[in-house]
Amino acid sequence: MTSQLPRRLALRGDLLDFTGMPEWATIETPAVRFRPDHWVLIEDGRIVGAQPAAQPPDESWERHDYRGRLVLPGFIDTHVHSPQIDMIASYGTELLDWLNTYTFPAEMCFANPAVAHAGAARFLDALLESGTTSAVVFPTVHKGSAEALFAGASARGMRLVTGKVLMDRNAPPSLCDDVVKAERDCVDLIERWHGVGRNSYAVTVRFAPTSTPEQLQMAGQLCAAYPTTYMQTHVAENRDEVKWVQSLFPEARSYLDVYTRAGLLYSRSVLAHGIWLDDNDRAAIRDSGAQVAHSPSSNLFLGSGLFDWNGAVQAGANVSMASDVGAGTSLSMQRTLADAYKIQALNGQRLTAWKALHSATRGAAQALGLEREIGSFDIGCTADVCVWDWARGLVAERRDQLVRDLHERVFAWLTLSDERNLVAAYVAGVKRHAADAATAAQQEVALPA
Missing domain, CATH: 2.30.40.10 (Urease, subunit C, domain 1)
Structure with a gap:
């Protein structure tokens, strides 16, 4: 082209x-x-x-x-995993088993730079093929996977928010980093890519269970030191996950509070899923200016639960739209929005075409603070x-x-x-x-x- x-x-x-x-x-x-x-x-x-x-x-x-x-x-996908198109449509488990059975093995391959570059090119072209021109992306723990995405997006002129994934426990050893090296890699990536062309860096915490308190603290310090960077993570996707977080962080009031205590909840935070949040959590998201990246296809596919979009709206929280491939089953934003309609129908609500389409265009841009650049x-x-x-x-x-x-x-x-x-x-x-x-x-x- x-x-x-x-x-x-x-x-x-x-x-x-x-x-x-x-x-x-x-x-x-x-x-x-x-x-x-x-x-x-x-x-x-x-x-x-x-x-x-x-x-x-x-x-x-x-x-x-x-x-x-x-x-x-062009559509804006606010939460998607670039390496996971390799294992999209994998059968039969809920979130935690699914990660160990399919996701982590697929991500291990991205330690190979050739695999990372080919995977980034394939993923970005697949986004464009689906009409998505901007995205907030999880690569892998490997520094090179983030570099490949930044370089590939620059070559295509796309707006991209991404960053090396942080994990230092409860994952295969080959996918774990350590606090010192992870910080060094993040700083290098920020200084070389953040704000260059249409690239923005996101401090990327996989989710609370795969980061030690020390790594979460380091991630919060990065966000404070580089306040124009984004932060992306998962929160309250699955009930067993929520229970696990409670056992790992008994001092926290809630799953979301783990991130708040680490300085990871602010206006540039992108929180994937957010199904099992309470009223206090929604209020905290509203007050911080953060957003929930609703991932309806993924939530249905893994049986994670039904997101209360109207409840988030009533609480004043920002909601944007996300494919979450590979737990989501398509990069197509139309298919994703159609699934969002079905979830709201199961909640006794009716999602209009306008509310749906807005969440993947201007609404997502506003939640990201990019409404003067994209979305309209x-x-x-x-x-x-x-x-x-x-x-x-x-x-x-x-x-x-x-x-x-x-x-x-x-x-x-x-x-x-x-x-x-x-x-x-x-x-x-x-x-x-x-x-x-x-x-x-x-x-x-x-x-x-």
Whole structure:
């Protein structure tokens, strides 16, 4: 795929993004910005405006006509494991057994630099193939696995948040580091990659059971010393996990409190799962400005539990959307959001298309403090743009013909579509993925510059 940046690029289609946060269970909302048959204008890799198709840009723009197709900001996946695509769809266990049986063996392979680089390239291309242009990523404990991700994302122009995983107990010896070496590796990675291009470092604690109190303290000190870094970890995913944490940290009020005591709960904390939190925990997340990275497909697949999204909303906590591959079963954000709808239905709630889609675009960007860069078509944002077919296949095409309003159409699209609907993915104004050559001519009408 081309890596050349056209200075002035115009894409025509049905533009959909958000200007604010949709309310829970509300379909009619001013937060939705839908501009059917418009041009989105991109200059030097950034959004500079939009205008109706009836007012086409002049010939100084490189124009690509995707009329009749849905144009969205690139998706943002706030929790995903890059090495775990090697063992996605593994059968039969809950979280703790699953880690020992499948996850840790897969991650051991990334000690080999060649495996790490090939795995990073495969993972990043798979994200783009699914319409995800930004991600918060767990690599492995190996320093080289984080370096490979940073380098690969830089080559593709993607927004990436990642960092070497910290584990110094309760894991295979080959996946354990020590406090001194881990700190040295983190500092080196921060100083070489954090804030370089579109890369950000995340102090990455696997989860409390695999870090000693000394390592957690070191991680908190790193966050304090480098306050613009992120922190990512898992919390309260599985009931047996919660009990284990209670036995390992009896002095802590709750699982979340383990991180709070170590200085790991702040506005840049990304907390995966958060199913088994209480009201005090939700209030702490709200007050800190941290976020819960909801991972619905993973929660269903491992039988971890049903996340109370509305409860988090009522408590004022930020919630973003995450595939959590490989416990999640697809990098497709549409499949992930469809599973989120099912979880809320089991909770007696109804998740609207607007609340769902917002959590994987502007909402995720705001939770990460990146709303001026990603997640919308606001002027000045980086032009991470994905073009989608509204429907693929006889069933979806028929459903699309019968929709009565915009919400119904978008909800049907979220439910019935996946990466096969993706026509093109642009990252910072550069086309990084397109449908196969056999159908490309039918999906895009390119106009001369």
